[in-house]
Amino acid sequence: MVKVTEREIFDILSGKISRAINRTVLKAFSQEGIDITTEQWTILSCLWNKDKIIQQEICDLTQKDKPSVTRLIDNLEKKDLVRRVLDPSDRRNNLIHLTSRGISLKQKTTEVVNGIVNHALKNISDDELISAKDVLLRIMYNLNLY
Amino acid sequence: MVKVTEREIFDILSGKISRAINRTVLKAFSQEGIDITTEQWTILSCLWNKDKIIQQEICDLTQKDKPSVTRLIDNLEKKDLVRRVLDPSDRRNNLIHLTSRGISLKQKTTEVVNGIVNHALKNISDDELISAKDVLLRIMYNLNLY
DNA sequence: TCCGATTAGTTGTTTATGCAACTAAAAGAA
């Protein structure tokens, strides 16, 4: 049995796969004429799941920090995909509302992302995938991502 | 048996773990008084393994594109950790040489990174890890990372 | 030998991330 070295694990987890996925998704969006980045899609998909949430909740869902989310929302607003709406009951909060353009991107982009994920998972059995996912979740837990 | 959804896999692979690792390593370096980023460490560690290689080889080893490597080398040169040396036998090539400062960072930083990886892998058995690594390598293969 | 193709590297622009410092609003304690 071959020992797995720290360096191999570091290499895999520290960005090679995520950069590859982000590149692939970005390219596929572009080919479909969809003008959003992978990160912007991540924000939108939080909102498709639950609309009108505050930025801090998006931070928690995506594990991004507040400045990152501020600027992603800035860019999504410029593209008329979301709108910041002040919460009247707590004026510290921005409620992020999907626009109709934002809503309309859901179906097509989700198909694109699912296609890429399924391609990435080609020839990997459900058992292997469940076990690998379990390991990755425990790594996230150990890194305090819970 | 619970089905693993594309979205769960996307979430895990698209950046949460890599951002967490990069943040953790950066913070640990900073606490040890080591002034380099995680990405710069990745470049240095290619050179610790094999010194005096060209930038294109670093691109291949790290799966980063040429502009990314150009700028990482720029920053490493500013910190006097590497030096660009023109290859006399092929003047298109920059041979990247470690400086003595660059060499001196190897031991301490490698300990830091290994410690973080081992912490991330806490309570994960060798069997599980080997299986998860195999899945991740096949994902990388499917994403044409080689 | 010469010219087009390939290879190595750089630069410009946009987007994203990490961290620190900041403002504004709300919550809590004396």
Next chain:
DNA sequence: TTCTTTTAGTTGCATAAACAACTAATCGGA
């Protein structure tokens, strides 16, 4: 009520990544 603390969000600055367009050097075929 007032003052301190906490929470939500923004801004500034440095680093990194994706992509396209570019220069310079080498290679290879006619």
